[in-house]
Amino acid sequence: MIQNLISMNGYGFFVWSSFVITFFACALVFYKTQKTLKKYEKEFAKEINELSAEKRKLVTENSKIASQVLSSYSKTI
């Protein structure tokens, strides 16, 4: 049964290549997108933390996004 699944009655190379290429490309794009998102979140949180206390308070009070990124980032470290 496994042999049949691999050989696909002689079409194994074409079928498996199609699936492997598709899912490899998907995994690569997922990895790159996630990496970029994490990088931006990290940089954004770092920039907020580097602000003076007064400015930081102003940013976190006025921007819910900033406070969300800051809290999610502090959870990961």
Next chain:
Amino acid sequence: MFSLLSASNIFYWIGKIIRFINSIFFVLLLVALSFALIFSPPDYLQGDSVRIMYVHVPSAWIGLASFTCIAFLSIVNFIFKIKNVTLITKSIAPLGLMFTCLAIVTGSLWGQPTWGTWWAWDARLTSMVILSLFYIGFIVAHKFISQEERANKISSIVAIIGLINIPIIKYSVDWWNTLHQPASIKLTGTSTIHSSMLMPLFLMFFVLLLYCALIFLMKYKTEIIRIKKKNLKRL
């Protein structure tokens, strides 16, 4: 109502939806792959090579749908100049390009055992290559034009011109003599594909759509943070 559509609310819900999709994605993918590679029957003419359809057809659908979406949103953006629309089109374009290229590559892998050739310059295949060129034009405009407004304008023009290619791709198999078979699945009228193959096809399409939603939301979230980061520098 409008507070629900605020950037911070959207940002909050994006996080929740990403977590939800992550939690169900791999189970659904496993089910879809099992149906596509094991449980669905081979074709009476093409044998097991028909299984390539389960990645080729959804990829082509997503490639076409993404570009149609980008083009219509570009028209909206051209008229109303909504910044959010630009963020959406910018987030969809790389996904659309990837799936268009996958449709071309998997189509080539399906072509060899079925037609006896990897490639032919026939109407359907050529129009799909042209679609990928329009995607590249759209992405390049955003990447290499530093002036944001100009980049938006040029990319919108590329997308609107590219819209002409969509019906050409769809009807190429009817308008010209091509190697590519006519559509087996029709929105109007009866489809010529058996339910034992149609169900895994739709399942795989749904899984790939979920994947697109996941990547789109992650890219959109990145774009929002990028803008907020820019605003922070102005303080």
